Amino acid sequence: MTAKPPPRDAPARLLAVLAAFDHAHPALTLTDISKRAALTLTTAHRLVGALTAWGALERDPAGTYHIGLRLWETAALAPRGLGLRQVALPFLEDLYEATHENVQFAVRDGTDVVYIEWLSGRSAVGVRTRVGARWPLHATGVGLALLAHGDTALQETYATRPLAAFTPYTITDPARLRRVLAEVRGTGCAVSSRQVTDDALSVASAVRGPDGAVVAAVSVVVPEQGAQVPALIPAVRLAARGISRALGWQPERVPHEQPEPQPYADDASA
Known part of the structure; x- marks a missing residue:
């Protein structure tokens, strides 16, 4: 593997120090x-x-460094972070109470989905999610919902890039991804199975935000075996609409409900 070149200017060096930290480190x-x-x-x-x-950093007694609270305070000012989460949280809690399963709330950052909230129950299926984690858009339910409502250029650019696989069921074929995105747009819901783990x-x-543009996505993650998809879809849609209205979205009319989508064959979940 080719070593990355050292950052040259002072701002780049400071950012390189912060970028050294991630969920694995x-x-x-x-x-x-x-x-x-x-x-x-x-x-x-x-x-x-x-x-x-x-x-921005804190040093513990052993001499190890961690991200500091000052950086967290600054990051909390991001409008797509804590502010969006605060509006959404009551609806996420309602969705959790209705399902007692994993509830996730995420935004798009480039070609990734970034999770800004996650609620999980004691008996919920295990997921590889935490607040601040990011995953490729094609490999998660929330990512598919966000990508499906992105502009055409984004979708085409994304579909032609290498699509990482995490299980044998992850979407890796561009034509299949395009079909899935069309289904999501048609039904208003992404139903995705076994893309990141083979049991979810x-x-x-x-x-949607005040102008109708898609700003985030909400999902519920359940065990793949025995999943009652028709019962979950209305609950997730209700949560998404509630958050959208709380953000100021005012649709001219109630959208016509499309036939309930079924899990994409050989697909996967976030």
Whole structure:
């Protein structure tokens, strides 16, 4: 694997230090940061010191660094983060109470879906989701709901790129992805099974902002075996519409309900 070139200017170096942390590496030593950011140890030490003094990083007694609360406070100002989550949370809680299964809320960031809320019950099926996690759009129920309502250029560009597979059921064929997206647009709901794990199925629906544009998606994830899809679809749609109305969406008329979608053959869930 080719080593990444070191960042050249000061802003790029600071961002490289922060980018060294991810869900797989939430705690790093100074040496780890130096290697992952492609910086000399001296440069990493200086930048980490500045970030720690500001509060973007925190150092524990063992000398390991973590993302600091100051950075979390700043990130909370993002309109597609905490603010959107606060509007959606009552409806997500209602959906959880109705199903007692995993409830997810996500937004699109480029070609990824980023989860900004997740509610899970003790007996809910295991999922590879956490707040802040990101997955490729094609491999998740919420991602399919978001991609289906993206512009044509986004969809075509996405369909022609390599589609990562996580299970034998992940969508990897561009023609099949286009068909799935057309079904999502036609039904208003994405029903996706076994794309990330081979035992889960998700039902997702898009959330609209004040101007009608899709800004997020909500889903419920259940065990694939015995999933009662027809019963889940109205609940997910109701949650999505409730969040949309709370965000200021005012449809001129109630959309005509399409026939209930069924899980895509050989597809998967988020």
